[in-house]
Amino acid sequence: MSQAARISMRPLQSSVKDLFQQALRTAFPACQEEAKIVPANPKFGDYQCNNAMGLFKALGTNSGYANPTAVAQAIANALPKNDLLSKVDVSPQGFITAKLDQAWLSNQVSEIVGKEIAYGDSAAIKRVVVDFSSPNIAKEMHVGHLRSSILGETLCRLLEFCGHEVHRLNHVGDWGTQFGMLIEYMKEVNPGFMDGTGEIPDVSDLNAFYKAAKKRFDEDEEFKKKSQLNVVELQGGGVAARQAWQKICDVSRKSFDEIYTRLGVRALERGESYYNDMIAPLVEELKARGLCVESNGAMCIFCPKVDTVPLMAVKGDGGFGYDSTDLAAIYHRLFVMRADWLVYLTDLGQESHFFKIFDAAEQAGWHVPPITRVNHMGFGVVQGEDKKRFKTRSGETVKLSDLLDEAVFRAAEEIRNRVAQQTEAGQEAALTDEAAQKEAAEKLGIAAIRYFDMKQNRTSNYVFNYDKMLDPKGNSAVFLFYAYARIRAIQRKSGVDPSALNISDLRVDHPAERDLALKLLQFPDVIEAILDDLHLHRLCEYLWDLCNALTTFYTNCKVLGEEQQNSRLLLCEATRKVLKKSFDLLGFEPLERI
Secondary structure, X not given: OOOOOEEEEOOHHHHHHHHHHHHHHHHOOOOOOOOOEEXXXXXXXXXXXOXXXXXXXXXXXXXXXXXXXXXXXXXXXXXXXXXXXXXEEEOOOOOEXXXXXXXXXXXXXXXXXXXXXXXXXXXXXXXXXXXXXXXXXXXXXXXXXXXXXXXXXXXXXXXHHOOOEEEEEEOOEOOOHHHHHHHHHHHHXXXXXXXXXXXXXXXXXXXXHHXXXXXXXXXXXXXXXXXXXXXXXXXXXXXXXXXXXXXXXHHHHHHHHHHHHHHOOOOEEOOHHHHHHHHHHHHHHHHHOOOOEEEXXXXXXXXXXXXXXXXXEEOOOOOOOHHHHHHHHHHHHHHHOOXXXXXXXXXXXXXXXXXXXXXXXXXXXXXXXXXOEEEEOOEOOEEOOOOOEOEOOOOOEOEHHHHHHHHHHHHHHHHHHHHHHHHHOOOOOOOOOHHHHHHHHHHHHHHHHXXXXXXXXXXXXXXXXXXXXXXXXXXXXXXXXXXXXXXXXXXXHHOOOHHHOOHHHOOOOOHHHHHHHHHHHOHHHHHHHHHHHOOOHHHHHHXXXXXXXXXXXXXXXXXXXXXXXXXXXXXXXXXHHHHHHHHHHHOOOOOOOO
């Protein structure tokens, strides 16, 4: 059974919709509306077409159709011959329910077993820029960077899975007045670092230096003047200032990379400094075109579609700020990189700002919808049990590294408890080796954090809770890992290599087999929905439903030693492959044994 071949899974609901679209055009050639297809009540079928009632009203009583039922019957009768649907019924209210063919279901699921899973997206391949994570240089990554980093990484993986050309950009805060005061402070407290003769501090030291420098800047006028001169030297390309700035960036970058490696995040660092030289000529161009105008001493772009507060391309003191940098960035991404689609991931508090950036880009002609697409993928904040921003007991922001360490520590406890239970029950314990437990705890702990975050609707705030994220019976990564490991255990006990099975042996006869098969084939529908609204929790909801369907299957359909063993082993393998592909998209690696 070759794994080189690919199955391009197409959204199931779209396939059903295509059939009813053809039927609508055949039965009512003048009808321009799209087929309205929704999942049906499982008692009556798999999908339901809801066009008849509205179409009957539009046609009127002189159409020759007595009621919506007659219109529905005409649509049903016009369905083209196909292998997809086995039964079509019309209700007295005019709803058309359709049931998928059992043999077609079996064949489609067997294709998953025999081939590599791919997404059959009919849309053109796009060049997509995803702007995510974006921590600040000289500051430690904290819990506030969690959502942007993992949501952005998963979105990139999903877009790549769909075949798009994805550019992952990390827009770090590496430019501005704060570097002038940090350089000045470092000259005083750690001159060896500046000239290369002293020790290199870690990022926690830089964090402390930054806080101390800010205090000096606010209180000491002489320190403030020197800091401002450092900024001038830095922006002017002064060698000493640039070298000091680069060293500070290198320390932070090393710290960021350690976090990204643990989280499985990849992104090209392209910080604020990258766009600095583009800003001035860009502002001149926008002024010449009448898009950037003077207002209270600043050069502004007004975006009345969003709100009355303008973007400041140039501040009143002649300097450049966040608005300036973000204008240059969107210009570069759309006009220079020629991106078709931009996605910015930040908290919802910045939504208005980015809507104005998008509007300004449209005014300038860089963003030309629908040829180009821009999205702000905003998200809520991570909260503590008090429903306020998640902080330590002392009121400090929680370091992201500490958050990950605690999750891994608790995952290790869960694994040790599992091993103890298996040993006590006389079962074979899967992870008795300490090194294996440590490796498994890292995978499980990181997955638990990622999944717990991504299962939330991204626009909502959520309360961070270690117990819930590691609950083996709840909607957690632990539950999903157990489901995956159980499939692997069944496959080992069978002594049969799934690749040696004949995929034509797969049959979905029992209702629990059919429900599981149907859920497997709805995987691309979930991907399609995410591409539309960028709500990644849909994939987590799907996995929860899929694993529950798998549990129901186990309960009702014994796999080993039954006449249907080969068929059910094939169904298990198809489920494992969809689970594995989903895990890959979410950014974690399952455990073969747990």
